[in-house]
């Protein structure tokens with residue numbers, strides 16, 4: 001993604017604990033930038049900078065004309081009893097910037113509801129004063145708040161489903177396109193790599209419903225079972241994909257015949273942890289570090305950053321990696337995937353569901369209910385994925401390189417344009 005530097009970097013050091021935190025604005029659009037807040041002990045300023053840049057590209061891929069990208073990160077244990085208090089102090093320190101157009105949501109280890117509760121306490125809005133004067137935006141904000149209460153498939157809160165469902169639509173679109181292109185294991189692929197191919201066995205689809213026929217039994221491994229991983233696995237399972245492995249912070253559960261994803265979702269515990277009570281006797285439990293050892297066609301890293309790196313990228317068995325998480329592949333690991341001809345639908349294309357939901361509800365017209373929100377995300381995710389694959393093929397590029405060309409953010413506000 002070039003070497004553009006972040007526009008603004010703010011550092012915070014807690015006075016009561018050893019927590020540190022950063023807000024990084026990659027760019028403002030009309031005095032506004034938006035992104036999530038993450039918390040885990042290993043967060044660094046560099047990580048937050050990389051994530052802010054991804055957000056800027058994500059808003060571009062999401063078709064936004066109102067919002068630039070930013071990110072916040074707090075180096076602290078999200079499971080600590082005082083984690084919410086730390087989040088509160090961090091947001092309080094950032095209050096002047098929050099009031100001036102930096103809009104923060106939740107992310108890894110931080111629930112959006114917790115951010116909203118602090119914002120309410122601080123009397124800070126998610127939007128700028130200029131937006132507040134716009135009746136269309138104010139109606140959108142109300143609609144968005146109402147939509148946040150809606151559930152999807154009787155299982156997920158809408159905001160906890162939008163990103164994972166979006167990633168599943170991208171995976172399905174890419175998988176079908178790759179299969180149609182007849183990309184098979186061992187063949188030379190369109191960009192001249194050795195081609196990990198899409199060597200799934202053909203399964204008769206028989207009388208399965210249309211959306212189950214799509215997956216045709218292709219095997220999926222998902223890392224992470226939080227908002228993104230659980231909802232992505234759930235929808236892929238429903239589409240007929242065979243989810244054969246899921247890893248969380250504690251363990252990996254595997255079943256080559258396919259896991260009972262709805263049961264695992266139902267039994268899921270706090271912080272996206274799998275409950276062993278919902279495993280079937282034939283499921284096998286392994287250390288979570290072994291997630292790359294399971295045979296699959298599609299790999300969905302949906303937990304942490306840099307989990308595929310130079311030391312393990314050669315172990316990836318999938319033909320297609322769909323990045324549910326942000327920056328799950330390190331630059332060095334990515335060079336290996338590219339060299340091996342593995343296909344990638346990268347983060348700012350695959351996981352833009354939440355930002356699209358926010359943008360389309362508040363600034364657009366997607367406000368009637370969860371079904372409309374999901375349909376909008378499906379259309380966008382499928383269109384972006386097919387554009388991306390077509391562009392990569394046309395230019396003979398690795399998909400990530402094609403995505404960076406297609407969705408490069410178009411400039412940055414002049415300083416004088418900033419918050420009114």
Ligand SMILES: NC(=O)c1ccc[n+]([C@@H]2O[C@H](COP(=O)([O-])OP(=O)(O)OC[C@H]3O[C@@H](n4cnc5c(N)ncnc54)[C@H](O)[C@@H]3O)[C@@H](O)[C@H]2O)c1
Nearest residue numbers: 108109163224225226227228248249272303325326351354
């Ligand atoms: N939630 C969203 O809408 C959204 C949007 C875009 C991108 N993302 C990105 O997706 C990723 C996951 O976000 P989330 O909201 O699902 O987080 P979450 O906090 O809801 O879930 C995180 C999951 O990762 C698991 N995990 C933690 N350490 C692990 C490890 N070492 N091995 C395997 N699993 C591990 C946890 O057990 C949990 O299941 C993050 O990178 C986040 O930035 C999230």
